[in-house]
Amino acid sequence: MSVKVGVVGGGQLARMMIAPAVELGIEIRVLAEEEGMAAGLAATAVGDYRDLETVRAFARGVDAVTFDHEHVPQEVLRALVADGVAVHPGPDALLYAQDKLLMRARLEELGLPQPEWAAVSDAAGLQTFLDGHDGRGVVKTPRGGYDGKGVRVVRDADEAADWLAALAPGEELLVEELVAFSRELAQQIARRPSGQTRVYPVVETVQRDGVCAEVIAPAPHEGGRVAAVAAEIGSRIAEGLGVTGMLAVELFETTDERLLVNELAMRPHNSGHWSQDGAVTSQFEQHLRAVLDLPLGDPSPRAPWAVMVNILGGPVDDALEDRLPAALAAHSSAKVHTYGKAPRPGRKVGHVNVVGDELDAVVYEARAAAAYFAD
């Protein structure tokens, strides 16, 4: 009897779990929001992940339920757990991925390094924070943001007037200091229910317009100390928040070489896509092993360097696949991954991984191959 995993959400993260599931003999079932989604090949049900009965029916018969996103409501998650379903990551952990204010508070309890922050519910409170931090800050809606949405750099409380006005009584916004960072990093770690963890090499991420554009694995010029600190932070968060499955910790490396926690993702993450071609165990395979409580795989890199370049938007008047022949002809070592999503400005529609011995060549190849899919 094969092991069965149920993935809630039919996007590209679920899609990229299909390959390792097939190879390891894991039966993968996906609850997709609609027909024709990225993970459509594995979709066994189409429905609303916010509806308990839909998710409950979907969860029947699988050995574990996991997620392509972090939006499944707490009451649905807790009902599943009460039913005896193995939910990974669980509701207690997901709380901190779903609510940024709760995350900041919890990380503070755990003594982990992060930007200075405050919860604010009015213009006065916000302005006070800005005044104490060089007249600027980053305002975030605590729930629902991703890929730069729900995040705004402000220099006056007025600039957040719309979000403040939309707050219900008791609701708050998160404001953080604008960190002077030399670069951004990401630390992936996998954790099983039984406690075993595996840490990936810390990577450097490059964002454009709030969206991940490139990833370099491992982070160059980090001399060992950054990797050790990032791994420690990742482990303490995974343990302290009880995360199971893949955890991605996005970090700022400050101009004075401190690491500060920016955001968390409790799922495979864009910063780990390089591992599909650059690590012995991809983050997608690792996530499946972790949520099914199978022994974790070797996270070691296969080569000195791996670079991922996102395909954002895609061509305006072509299908993504129309560009494939030219890209593959020009770059025979590039590993192209497409998501089966229609091109749309700024949308993540695929990525290119290149792996090799020389960083400059690998960066060049990845960018050049990805460029074939732009307009």
Added chain:
Amino acid sequence: MSVKVGVVGGGQLARMMIAPAVELGIEIRVLAEEEGMAAGLAATAVGDYRDLETVRAFARGVDAVTFDHEHVPQEVLRALVADGVAVHPGPDALLYAQDKLLMRARLEELGLPQPEWAAVSDAAGLQTFLDGHDGRGVVKTPRGGYDGKGVRVVRDADEAADWLAALAPGEELLVEELVAFSRELAQQIARRPSGQTRVYPVVETVQRDGVCAEVIAPAPHEGGRVAAVAAEIGSRIAEGLGVTGMLAVELFETTDERLLVNELAMRPHNSGHWSQDGAVTSQFEQHLRAVLDLPLGDPSPRAPWAVMVNILGGPVDDALEDRLPAALAAHSSAKVHTYGKAPRPGRKVGHVNVVGDELDAVVYEARAAAAYFAD
């Protein structure tokens, strides 16, 4: 509009095409012989590959048709081609994978090195050949054999009496000299309809009871000459027979260092499974690119050594998956691939790939991990 490939046959070779198809955004449809086969996830139809109407209906709407096996009858293939379907490999090439006597004759025409052979239709003819070859030979049924079936070493014509008796008028058996080989090798090559080819490193294969047991990539101690000769043979066969998709040429390396062609397979082959984890472009991805006439990918190895060990038979009283936790716990770098097939003595039910820098360690890991799935 995504590219669509139709694969006739629902076995593990089709199954292993799923992963690269999903990643490259190729829609993969499988015509399975029955429900619940290895490639069941991608099965869009269940039916008899020998029935023209079944295959014709299946082929409607795909950009190319290819195969998980070589048993589709010539008349079905030729009807598809006449319909205008892109069939790869095509019937003219597949003829030489389907009929060993035709293959031997064609390779002779092409001047390629192979064992001495003859077509025989009676005991006298067979005995004459045996008498001329140290009193022994290998008798093969020209059609239908695989994994050692339809192959018999004989020391007297009597030992093939049953096969001879079963011959219809005009039918013949193939008899070959029993080659004194120091080892067996396999040469993979991919070829596109447009003519581009890519050659994989020549590998060493170890057979037990006529079935592939282990593969070492690249073949050790080959000093360059063997690789060059094997690549040349592979290219000449691919071109001479008009093969498209993956071609595997099984070779004997004689005790006096000649290479002789043993058998051909026009599909991804057991001797190439190592490439899933050990090459930049797996044979399964390469096969899809080739049959869809997409530019071929880099066939280079990712590491100095890759070893594949087959899982033959599987446990008697367990499901294969029951052994997974122990195997993965003991060997975190082993890449386990299972086929979703029920254990049965001698049956190919999965394989383990290990990739690394030191051959002895890689061989050890692969054998040790695979052993968890034996009885």
